Amino acid sequence: MNRIFGILVLVGVPLTVIGSFMHWPSIAMFIICSISVVALSSFMGRATESLAIVSGPRIGGLLNATFGNAVELIISIFALQAGLIGVVLASLTGSVLGNLLLVGGLSFFLGGIKFKRQKFNVHDASHNSGLLIFAVVVAFVIPEIFTMTMNDNETLYLSVGISIILILLYLAGLVFKLVTHRGVYAHADVENEGGSHEEPEWSKRKALIILFVATLMVAFVSENLVHTFEAVGEQFGWSQLFIGVIIVAIVGNAAEHASAVIMAMKNKMDIAVEIAIGSTLQIAMFVAPLLVLISLFMPQKMPLVFTMSELVAMITAVFLAINVMNDGESNWFEGLTLIAAYLIMGIGFYFL
Template identity: 70%
Template sequence: MTNKIFMLMTFIGVPVSVIGTFMNWPSILLFILYCLTIIALSSYMGRATESLAIVAGPRIGGLLNATFGNAVELIISLFSLKAGLVGVVLASLTGSVLGNLLLVAGLSFFVGGLKFKRQKFNVFDARHNSGLLMFAIIVAFVIPEVFSMHMNDPKKLTLSIGISVTLIVLYLAALLFKLVTHRGVYQSDALSEHHDEEPEWGIGRAVFVLLIATLAVAYISEHLVHTFEYVAESFGWSELFIGIIIVAIVGNAAEHASAVMMAVKNKMDVAVEIAIGSTLQIAMFVAPVLVLVSLLFEKSMPLLFTWQELIAMASSVLLMVVISNDGETNWFEGLTLIAAYIIMGIGFYLL
């Protein structure tokens, strides 16, 4: 039933979005239409990822979901950078970290926990990811803010470029470690629980659906960016709130749908890989790439966040590390993560 609803939303939403764009419909109406269509397209990305996860395994399946899900975020951010909305881009990166660690993981743990009293996932992956999260957010994001306090703008940009290159190299090394040199070394029993399940789609169809959905999202996202300023003025929202809450939720709709779907089916290795893997990809790959790409635009983007953003991200990482390091979860831990997201959302709304 849910798939039929999303199919209807997609086949109506995409052509209507195109028509509305050319006919210059009111910005608020277009904003709502674009957001709903992106969410509907994300459901197809989630189903394709689930099929790939069954065939290729939870690590690669989760990585593919994070990559295609973050492609939406990257596309929205690129168009925002082109429009000179550096503040929105930095805020959306913050929102992605908070959204993945607190909202995506929280909903997955909560919904899955309502069906299963205890859900287990690979504790070795959890501990490996915890170290990378601590590095990516606390070392690579917080420390530069401290050093940049007494720097001029050119030096801040140089610092950001150096950090970005380092993050990209380490992220590629992390993929090499997990998928090549140490693949299967730290394997838990949970990884083989669903080996006999049949995928909904074959590999070819699943990859094709992912590509088409991503291209459609890219087109809609480009036009979504142009509605931000009008929507902000209409509702009295700040640039920070739009980036952290609105753009992040829409941009991460694919991860939301997929991770919750996996948790309901007790595939927690995939759900955790989506939530935490997506966060790592945002922090260690997407954000650095945006810094380097911004050099091509009129307004460059240094990798420097506000203290409110940094404290929120660091707190999210510490909370996730404490909750996930035992390799088990339940609905109450999920509710704790959701509560933290709500508290931070209220704070950013009132800023």
């Protein structure tokens, strides 16, 4: 599989360059760019997995989530430049749904088939649950309610204020988990760590170099990918909402999707859950508010206001994921439940 992804990168990136200069049809560029981003994401996932082995589950999960979300952040910035505000907000919604329901579901399902019953750190799960409720239910719902009686400028000011608070709280949460309370809630159950020492695929230096180069390539490919959204949407009858919630979210988060599932199948559930939940928190508390602040320098500003269907879907996903994960254990049926919820929402957004 790694060889296949390597071939796809060697073929896809040059074809993206050629296609951008020769103005190939939008559908062809959409397919080439999407495959290239997924293939590049696999290299980012392997690099962060190597760093996770050296750094431990918490830092490793954070690195994986950060570089996985970097792909979507880059895509979203180019979409902001193109004025596709609806696609950006929808892609943020899709990331929350994808990480909690699709990534978490696939991890629980495939890991549960192999190991029947898997455990992870219940203290981290409880801590993250509170942050999920705050980030999605409080910080996303408040703008929707308060802006009903506000003009555009007041809505933007409220969004900026909430965004700054979210970013500060997210950074404080990192200090809490990685500095002041590092190891305080360590998982005593060693079976999750696989029982043996694992050697990283790449050295720390090589992994960092690959991450940097892959990120630069993703930036270039993503710019070309964004330019195909409108034409492809018109051709297939896809709305901006569906493109953002499903297509951009899956392509942009391919690295962490694969990494979380691989970790679950190795019975490293602490890392798998940290990727799924940590990535969701990073999207809601850092990437989304950062995009609001970045949009201040764009021709079209982006308020932190989602549609009612996006809010209901995210809130439902949060409470379902919390209910499944709060006991610190997982099995294949719980994973299947999360996947089923994602498919139902996907069908709904397609017909919306």
